[in-house]
Amino acid sequence: MRQKEHPIALVDCNNFYASCERVFNTKLRNVPIVVLSNNDGMIIARSNEAKALGIKMGEPLFKVKDIVKKYGVQVYSSNYVLYGDMSSRVMNCISQFSPDIEIYSIDEAFLNLKGFENRNLEQYGAELRATVRQWVGLPVSIGIAKTKTLAKLANHIAKKDPKFNGVLNIYYEDDIDEFLKRVEVSDVWGIGRQYTKLLNNHNIRSAYDFIQLGDNWIKKKMTIMGLRTAMELRGIPCISLESVPAPKKAIVSSRSFSKLSSNKQDIKEAVAFFVSIAAQKLRKQRSNAGILTVFLRTNPFKDSPQYHNGVLMQFPLPTDSTSEMISYAMKGIEQIFREGYQYQKVGVMLAGIIPRNRNQYILFDRPDREQMDKISDIMDKINKEMGAWTISYAAAGTKRDWMTRADLKSPRYTTNWNELLKV
DNA sequence: TCTGGGGTCCTAGGACCC
DNA sequence: TCTGGGGTCCTAGGACCC
Numbered sequence A: 001m002r003q004k005e006h007p008i009a010l011v012d013c014n015n016f017y018a019s020c021e022r023v024f025n026t027k028l029r030n031v032p033i034v035v036l037s038n039n040d041g042m043i044i045a046r047s048n049e050a051k052a053l054g055i056k057m058g059e060p061l062f063k064v065k066d067i068v069k070k071y072g073v074q075v076y077s078s079n080y081v082l083y084g085d086m087s088s089r090v091m092n093c094i095s096q097f098s099p100d101i102e103i104y105s106i107d108e109a110f111l112n113l114k115g116f117e118n119r120n121l122e123q124y125g126a127e128l129r130a131t132v133r134q135w136v137g138l139p140v141s142i143g144i145a146k147t148k149t150l151a152k153l154a155n156h157i158a159k160k161d162p163k164f165n166g167v168l169n170i171y172y173e174d175d176i177d178e179f180l181k182r183v184e185v186s187d188v189w190g191i192g193r194q195y196t197k198l199l200n201n202h203n204i205r206s207a208y209d210f211i212q213l214g215d216n217w218i219k220k221k222m223t224i225m226g227l228r229t230a231m232e233l234r235g236i237p238c239i240s241l242e243s244v245p246a247p248k249k250a251i252v253s254s255r256s257f258s259k260l261s262s263n264k265q266d267i268k269e270a271v272a273f274f275v276s277i278a279a280q281k282l283r284k285q286r287s288n289a290g291i292l293t294v295f296l297r298t299n300p301f302k303d304s305p306q307y308h309n310g311v312l313m314q315f316p317l318p319t320d321s322t323s324e325m326i327s328y329a330m331k332g333i334e335q336i337f338r339e340g341y342q343y344q345k346v347g348v349m350l351a352g353i354i355p356r357n358r359n360q361y362i363l364f365d366r367p368d369r370e371q372m373d374k375i376s377d378i379m380d381k382i383n384k385e386m387g388a389w390t391i392s393y394a395a396a397g398t399k400r401d402w403m404t405r406a407d408l409k410s411p412r413y414t415t416n417w418n419e420l421l422k423v
Numbered sequence B, C: 001t002c003t004g005g006g007g008t009c010c011t012a013g014g015a016c017c018c
Helices: A016-023 A048-052 A061-071 A080-095 A121-135 A148-160 A177-181 A193-201 A207-212 A215-233 A264-284 A322-336 A358-364 A369-386
Strands: A008-013 A033-036 A043-046 A074-077 A101-105 A108-112 A140-145 A167-169 A251-261 A287-298 A308-319 A343-355
Touching: A008 A121, A008 A148, A016 A033, A016 A043, A016 A074, A016 A080, A033 A048, A033 A061, A043 A048, A080 A101, A080 A108, A080 A121, A121 A140, A121 A167, A140 A148, A148 A167, A148 A177, A148 A215, A177 A207, A193 A215, A207 A215, A251 A264, A251 A287, A264 A287, A264 A322, A264 A343, A264 A369, A287 A322, A308 A322, A308 A343, A322 A343, A322 A369
Parallel strands: A033 A074, A140 A167
Antiparallel strands: A008 A108, A008 A140, A033 A043, A101 A108, A251 A343, A287 A308, A287 A343
């Protein structure tokens, strides 16, 4: 017999980036706010007031300029240092409520509430919500159910319907059909644009409609992933809680230029810069990478000549050395760079990632391997203590005028002494 | 003028092997 | 003038997530 399902909670910050901006600026109460992607290109977060004005997620800023002007929408560049710090405050706070927590994204966490079955779960959720509000200043919504997908669904309803005061528990309900009927299939976790189109074509509109479909049909059209989603909606857990984050299998670092460039030197600097970031992440999780991919592309939204290309290179032995990676990346750029194009974006990806065991290969490898390890360690330490990019490879440049634009950034209120909130 | 960045998993199909 | 069957590994592409 199946083990009895225990309650799972999903805690999710409302309009996270927009709410973070609001915490430190009282003038932003009840005002429409949007937060922009890197390069200030498109809208990636909106306060409720901005949503009400019809501003859509992912819309380019220039398309809503009129609305912004007319209604005095407050516009911010994204400030990841601030959001990252606010996120860890929220997570610390949530952790007080359950020892078993999976941090799912910057603004969401699943909690295992095993052993809490006999408590009043609504009240527990309400307490959690009030505590985050008080300690960190951010509004959160909470859904509690038997599976992750149902917790997501409950959370979604809690966020939309003010009647629930931000907390909806459907764990005890024997009959959750009413809840499944009020959620559109496109709002189900795991069902995106393509599957929504497919399902709508078959006249499936709600989460409830979806789970009436036969397993074979679902599996055939939506792979095992779709079937898993259906099972979860039927209250059968298929997706477990991962309290220890798995090491990354791929590490990507890339960014759009502030303006297009056809200059090979710029491109090379940018690539070296991205390699440095990726390699640091790799060392942080104590892994080595066997494969480096370098890619570049022109702006696909422009009419100008298009070119995009990438090259995959294998290291003789898996490595975590920035300098070794840079030298390969430079060779890669030489291979794929073409004169005469306006490049918009370059980047690198590390793959073939395995746990690090630095000493393992020394016998078979270049004698300078140990030296490289020492250099990496020292550089990481200096940058950690004295600030990012205190020390870096010359190849990564110093001017970096190709760097991303962020003209509308709020101060780093919580992490930088010079930008503390003045009272 | 102006459209992000960083991940995951699954499947089909090709290369290759015996 | 006929052309198996079964297995593994890898990659590209497509779907999804935030």
